[in-house]
Amino acid sequence: MHKNADARREIFRPPESTGTPERAAGEIRWAKVEVARYGSEADAAFVVAFHPASEKVRANEVFRVLLAISGVTLLMTTGIAWVVAGRILKPVRLVRSAAAQLTEQNLTRRIPVHGRDDVAALIETFNAMLDRLERAFAAQREFVDDTGHELRTPITIVRGHLELMGDDPAERETDSEGSLP
Structure with missing residues (x-):
């Protein structure tokens, strides 16, 4: 559970909307879109993440x-x-x-x-x-x-x-x- 929390912080903290962190299982590519109510700051984000190595294996x-x-x-x-x-x-x-x-x-x-x-x-x-x-x-x-x-x-x-x-x-x-x- 601790690893997942660190990964989430790594995705939500930076202002960038994409990233590629390295993990023991391989790299993870992610993209996020922050979600906010009208007139307020973003309090949530829509995140998509995938492992390119496993996708490459499936594609092959x-x-x-x-x-x-x-x-x-x-x-x-x-x-x-x-x-x-x-x-x-x-x-x-x-x-x-x-x-x-x-x-x-x-x-x-x-x-x-x-x-x-x-x-x-x-x-x-x-x-x-x-x-x-x-x-x-x-x-x-x-x-x-x-x-x-x-x-x-x-x-x-x-x-x-x-x-x-x-x-x-x-x-x-x-x-x-x-x-x-």
């Missing part, structure tokens, strides 16, 4: 807790973002995979369309492009087959004439002159 504890919460939140946010990005990019990976599997002989692979977003529109456009490519390659194959058939007939006729001709060059010359118009 709060900082460590907030730091730990921020770290966990960052990890959780990163994980959730990774999952969401993977789900968003899955259709794009499907398009890339389908494009990698396409060959000139096999244009039949199509990607199923789900939803009505931009990625679904991209997949529909990709599938339509594959349909056009498949039709173009089919037309090209048909043209090559028809051309091959049309060229085989005259080549077969010429080959037959060559086989009928003898090995003598003079005979070949007369045969070729006779066949000319």
Whole structure:
């Protein structure tokens, strides 16, 4: 009780409104506002005092807790973002995979369309492009087959004439002159 009385006198006695006395437990910071009735001298004071060392310890504890919460939140946010990005990019990976599997002989692979977003529109456009490519390659194959058939007939006729001709060059010359118009 004696220590508290000394501390109170040390705060109330000086005219200063703030102070920082040193104690065994550390420094104490205080501020006071004197209170008086109208027209009389101050007979009381409103005093606020605190120990900065203990407040610093509490502030450091709060900082460590907030730091730990921020770290966990960052990890959780990163994980959730990774999952969401993977789900968003899955259709794009499907398009890339389908494009990698396409060959000139096999244009039949199509990607199923789900939803009505931009990625679904991209997949529909990709599938339509594959349909056009498949039709173009089919037309090209048909043209090559028809051309091959049309060229085989005259080549077969010429080959037959060559086989009928003898090995003598003079005979070949007369045969070729006779066949000319």
